[in-house]
Structures are given as C-alpha cells and as structure tokens.
Amino acid sequence: MNGVFDDVKTVKMVHHHLFPLVLILLWNPVYSAPEQIDCCVCGSLELRSPKGLQPNIYPSPFQVLVKEKQYAPGGLSINVNITSLDNTRTFVHFMLQAVFIKQDGSISSDDSVGEFINLDEDKYTTVKDCGTSAVKSVDRLKKSLIRFSWKNGDVKNKGHIKFRATIVEDGGTNYWVRELSHPVEDVNLPPLDMRPNKQPLIPVINTEECGRVKGCYRVPEGCWEPYCDYIATWRKTAGNSYEIELGAMTDGVTDRYVAMAISDDIRWGDDVVLQCVHNGTSKETQVNVGRSVDDHSTVLEEQRVQDNAIIGPTEGPLGQIWGKRLRCRFIVSTGAIPGFPEGDKHILMSRGGASNGVSQRHGHGVGEIPVATPDQVSLQENHNVGDFARFSLVKAHGILMILAWAFFGTTGLLWTKYYKTMWPNKRFYGERYWFVAHFNCMVMLVLLVVIAFIIIFVEVGGYSRADYLPYEAHPILGIIIFCCILLNPIIALLRPAEDHKCRPVVNWIHWFFGTVGWCLAIPNMFIGMDFGKAMVPWWATWILCIYILYHIIVEITLEVHQCCTHKKNKERRKKTCWSNASNLIIRFIVNVSGILELQKDTLNKALNHKSASTFLDWLPSHKPSTGPSKITVWHLTNVDYK
C-alpha cells in the first residue's frame, strides 16, 4: 500500500515540476533568440541562421573603417575597425573579411584574402574562419568598437581590396550584410578608376550640314540635334555605302531604341529597318538591320548580313545613350542587305522601349507612332526634310465622328428628352417639331457614323492593331456603338402604333440602345483623340471636354427645369390639348363651312367633351347632313391627350 501511495506521490511531484519545466522549455527559444544567430557563410557573408530573417535595408549604424589608401602585399599590416557610428547602438555578432576588387571598384571574388589579428583580444573573443582568412566573434558581448590588424602576407596575391563585414545588432533582429569599407589599392597595380561612364561621348549630329553635305530628316522641322524628337541623316560615302546618323529624344536613360525604315508608304510594316538599340544589360548601344512587322521590328537573323552591312567607326562606340538622347553613327553598305529598296522612298522613324537589346513595339499614342517624310526622298540626294506625313483618312474619321456625336448626337438627344412637350399644336408635315428635329439629327448621325466607320476600316486595312489599353478599347467600343446605331433606326421603323400596348416597351428599347451608344461614344471620342495617327493637338481634347461639360450642364438645367415645372406642365398640357382640340374643331368647321354653319351652341357642346374619344363618338351623330361626306379628323387623334 505504501508503495502505491509513494507512486501516486511521485506522479504528483513529476506533474508539479514538469509543468514549469515545459513552460521554461517553451519559453526558452523565444528568450534566447539572439543566441541562435549563426554568423556567417564564408564568401556571401549571409547569416547561417535564423533563415527567414531579412537584412536591414536602412543605412547601417555600424561601419568598417580603414585609414590607409594603399597597401603592399607582403608588406606592413593595416588597421581595420568595426565601429558603431553613435556609440548608443551596439553589435554582438559579426564576420569580417577582405576581398579583391576590380579596377572599376566592383567585387571580383567572394574569397577572403589575408589574415586578421584581433587587437582587442583582452576584451572580445574572436576566431578565424574561412581558412583563417576571415574573422568572426564568438562571445556574446555588446561591442561598439573592435580593432583588427590585417595583413596580406603573400607577395604574389596581388589586387586592390575592400574590407567587408556582416554585423548583427544587439537584440538579434537587425543585421546588415556585406558592409563595405573604402577601397585600399595595391601599390603594385594601376590605380582604381571608378568613374561611372568611362566611354567617351560620341559627337553630336551636326545639323549645320543638313541639305548641303548630307541629307537630313528632322522632326520638329529645322531642329538642332539635342532638341530633335527624331533625326536621321545620310551621306553617300562610296558606291552603295552611306554614313547614317540616327538620334532621338527618349523618355528614359536606358533600354531605348530609335529606328529608321525605308518604305514605299508612310506606314510601319514590311520595310527594311536600321535600328539603333541600347542594351541595358550590356550597357552598350548596338546597330542592326531588321524588318518592320506591324508595329514592331524583327532583327534579320543572318549574322553575315549584320556583319557586312553595318560598319562602325574606327574609334569609339557605334552609339550611345546619354542623358535622354540616344544616337548612333555608322556606315551601312546597302548592297549587303537583301531587298534594300532602291530609288525614292519614304523615310520613317520610330522610337520606343527595348528589352535586352531587342526593340519593343512602338506605341499608338500621340508622339509614339512613327513619323514619315510626306514625300519620297532619295538617299543619293541631300534633302532637308522636316515635315511629317498626315493620316488624312484617320482625321476624316475623327472629324465625322465628332460631328456625328458631339453635334447631331447631343442635339438629337436634347430634342427627344426635353422638347417633347413644346409646341404641342405645331406640326411640320404632320409631325411634331421635336420628332422632326430628333429624326433628322439621328439620320445625319447614322449616316456620318457609317461613313466614318467604313473610312477607318479602309485606312487600317482591317481590324486595329493597337493591342493595349486604352487604344485596344477603341475599336471594340466602336463596334458596339455601331451596332446600337444600326439597331435603333430599325427599331424605330418597326415600332407599333402609338396606342399599341407594346409601344412603351419598344420606346424603352429605343432609349436603351440610344443611351448605351451615346454613353460609350463619349469615352471613345477621347480615346480616339489620343491616337497618334489622328495628330490632334492637345488643346482640342480640352475643347471637347468643355463642350461635353457644357452639354452636361445644359442637360442638368433642363432636367431641373422640367422637374420644377412638371406639375404646371401637366395642367398646361391639358389646357393646350383642349385649346388645340377647339382649334381643330374650328378648322373642321371652316372645312365644312361655306356649306353649313354650325350653330354656336353645338360648338360649345363639342368643347364640353372632355376627351377625344367621346368627341369622336359625338361627332358622327352631329355631322352636318349636307356638305363633304369625308371629314378629316385625323389631326384629332394625333393630339396629345393626357
């Protein structure tokens, strides 16, 4: 029995002591987070653990300092400090190494060089690592300064160096990887050259010679090269060799292209292209021969053509991107390019982005579409062209569409929305004024839209090739609008009689298609004006903006006015209906009269009828017995009795 009790006791005790133990075990990893840090991987100087921790991206509060600017392999040692900038922040772990650097200051190898001696051995414990060439801390003391002496004992191991260290701040969550010291030059080697761009600038394109010594195509007209959006020059050097200069203003400082196409027409596509492309990866500007396809260019595959056709200058690079200007200068041997067009041709220029040395598609917006000489020019002659070809069909499309929507569309809409109740008793060929106006406006709109639609299909030669937003949306919206525009007159023609029970439904469908077309047309007009081919000046967009705004204000005003006068209108409509009715009756009397004079009281009786139907019921029985047997009462049925 005793044993049993003892057992129970021990179980209880185990429970009693185990619980805090488990808690401590659980607590411990959190508590000892800094202890887990394992610094560092030789070479990359990344932390070995913890794995998920990201290095701090803010400037490090710790620095690797050296005073010396030079050292000699096998010579004297130099002092290196790892120090806290403001002494309030301290570091615990670190690893320090020296690495060789190239002439331009970039790291040439991750391997550690030389050997360190800890000058603060009495305070902090460090060990050598990475084959005794690097040094790292093994104590857990907080440090704000630790001094080393470094020496490259091997005379043959030459090279400029930098010191670098990974430093973990006290607390263990902040650390900085590969903090670099200033470079220390090897006295035996040529000095470092760390200028960012060591290539000489290629000379600007001389525009003084345009038209005299060489042919030029410049946009804007007569520009001086640094201000030209596009510039291409050509000068015959020998046989079928030409010196070509290409230049363009770019929107970036890297990875851009400027290209020149020799073409039969003013459109980019199926032409020989000379491209000047900046390759951001190799930081070089290359020239190649290509072919334009739709809105981009492909480089001719045959290396033989590229090598034989393009000859660079004897000295310096073929081209350069400097600031926001890209320019190339090269000699092209046209005989080496298969299918190089002879004779008078349009010269087209395109520019845009490039990726890894390959030119990208050109844009479709204002200032993005290629420019073309309005007339054909010959590379043999020293032309001086500054103008660019216009796309008259695109302009016609735009003008017709704006006329259709901004003028006829808005006007037609206003008539049907707000003028239905005006001039209730005036007619034009038997139709109410608003209807006549609305009908005519809409007929004009449909006509103009159909013409503009055909024009743009002819110009583009099929469906639009602009395949990115917002330009991609223009043809899609256009086709939807076109369908609405075609459906609506058909619906209007097939509509049932005014008093048919389906008439309101048809009216709503008519309204729906009209409204959808109109609502899509407004954004589509703005997208359209943004197309480069339309060549719309920037202020034209504002005029359209103001016009649309004005239209909206007019609509709102009319809407408010209609709302306020709705009640009044209803009463007035009743009145006008009746005055209208009496008017007609009098006309009817006039028609009939000469034969018979209706008595005054009969007329009064007629006017007492409150609705058309009762009046019409009443009419036959009171029809004059003599006179014309057929009396036109058509007008009466058409009166708006509400």
Ligand SMILES: *[C@@H]1O[C@H](CO)[C@@H](O)[C@H](O)[C@H]1NC(C)=O
């Ligand atoms: C390293 O720190 C010590 C003590 O502050 C200082 O005397 C020495 O000049 C420093 N050395 C370097 C290279 O900064």
Ligand SMILES: *[C@@H]1O[C@H](CO)[C@@H](O)[C@H](O)[C@H]1NC(C)=O
């Ligand atoms: C651009 O430069 C990179 C790196 O040098 C190279 O790999 C690539 O082929 C170049 N692109 C072209 C089109 O030459």
